[in-house]
Amino acid sequence: MTLDTAEIPRRRLPLPPMKLIRPVVSLGVLFGLWEIAARTGAISAFLFPPPSAIFAALWISAGPNGDPPYGILLDIALSLYRLLAGVGLALVLGTIIGLAIGLTGWGRAVFKPIISALMPIPTLAWTPVLLLVFGIDNRTTITVVFIAASFEIIYNVVTGIEMMTRKVYWVAASMGASRLQTLRYVVLPGILPYLITGLKLGVGYAWRALIAAEMLAASSHGLGFMIYDAQEYMDMKSIYGGILTISVMGLLIERGVIGALEKRTIEKWGVNVER
């Protein structure tokens, strides 16, 4: 009887949950096999240096003996700066454009066709244009991040507004709310779960676009630039170290930062975002 078993209190073993064990085991096996294969010469240790050597190189690069000193930390810092600046810009402008499309007739008329026309263009296709406008400069990479993050934010803000029933507005109106008060007390908090979803997807796209853009348009530092630069010197360990860092940073941003944001809002409120 399923009902009976459900009522037996489950005892938790004092072990880390399976959720944590499984990825560690799976990645550990992958790195272990790679290490053995590289060490025994089954694969080229030049093209695929053993993970232990990659970690060692990363470690040195994060310290004063790196070339340049603390190099990988500078790369991370600069990539994060570009990401943050671009995403911040996308969050502000994307929300405003999304609100204009969702709430006003003129906004829909003006922005919707433009957004629809721009959406299918891969973000990187803008780099040649941006390079000519801004040159090899932070502004180029920041603009790429901004473009990559904007569409999901705009789209989700519009969806959030469309999901609100007219009765929500009616309740506010029957409390005597002005247009501005309705925006502040009803629309903005109401779209927040959708905005976070848009941010999550947007940041994911933006992070990938940023790394690629840094390869084309960064003068110095940044994880993308670092990998590209290492290729010139055939420094395979740095390339893998960079790739690994990109993966870890991406995960931290998506799961850590956005996850924490979701816990404080959507999960606390018990709201589901339909997409």
Added chain:
Amino acid sequence: MSNVEKILSDPVGETATLAPKPKITAEGAGIRFGSIVAVEDFTTVIREREFVSIIGPSGCGKSTLLYAIAGFLKTTSGVLKVDGKPIVKPGPDRGIVFQEFVLFPWRTVLRNITLGPEIAGLPRAEAEERARKWIRLTGLGGFENAYPATLSGGMKQRVAIARALTCEPDILLLDEPFGALDVQTKNYVMKDLQDLWIAASKTILMVTHSVQEATLMADRVLILGARPSRIVADVRIDLPHPRDPLDQRLGRYRQEVTEILSAEVDRAMKGERGQ
């Protein structure tokens, strides 16, 4: 003599000195959506502190009528007046409670209830003090910091009622307030609402499709006909409050209303079949 008794002792409302002032006046009010006539020639007077219930076959436009009195929809013919002034827009003098509660999931119970005073510009402390009274009277004590998603249907409806009453409206508009509740919960909330009405001394207009709800709670039951709806009967329930659902006299009123309503439903069904 309480005002309730005054109304009851003056069934026709013709004794000008005793009868409370007209609160809501409808003079040939009609609402149409394009070619569809939802409400036609609705004429009645609802007096101060009267509890009036509107009942009718489903789709007869009774909620439409309520929304027009709330100011959410506009009449296309005739006039609806509150305190002798034509209704032009929603306002805090008319509180609304929907069948689907329409709470703000991002606000706690307390913050949902204080939103009205907050919008009116009251300081938080004062808004909370006002809310406390209705939290106590609706039995929500102890749930102030809960989010709506964690509440049962009955509790959500109490929050919606408390939220409407905290705006201190003269008129409380109830749109099938018990429709989404199970029978047990419904009986509790109904009993509480009767007590609240006596305590709050508001004019209440309740739309329902339940003869039992209408006859148990209201001073007058307006029966609307099948679309386009006009009043086919205005039944005064001449019994003191609070009422006992098992009262035989109440049973006779129930029968009377049911008979008129059944005839209307029959007519509506015949109309639909084109006979």
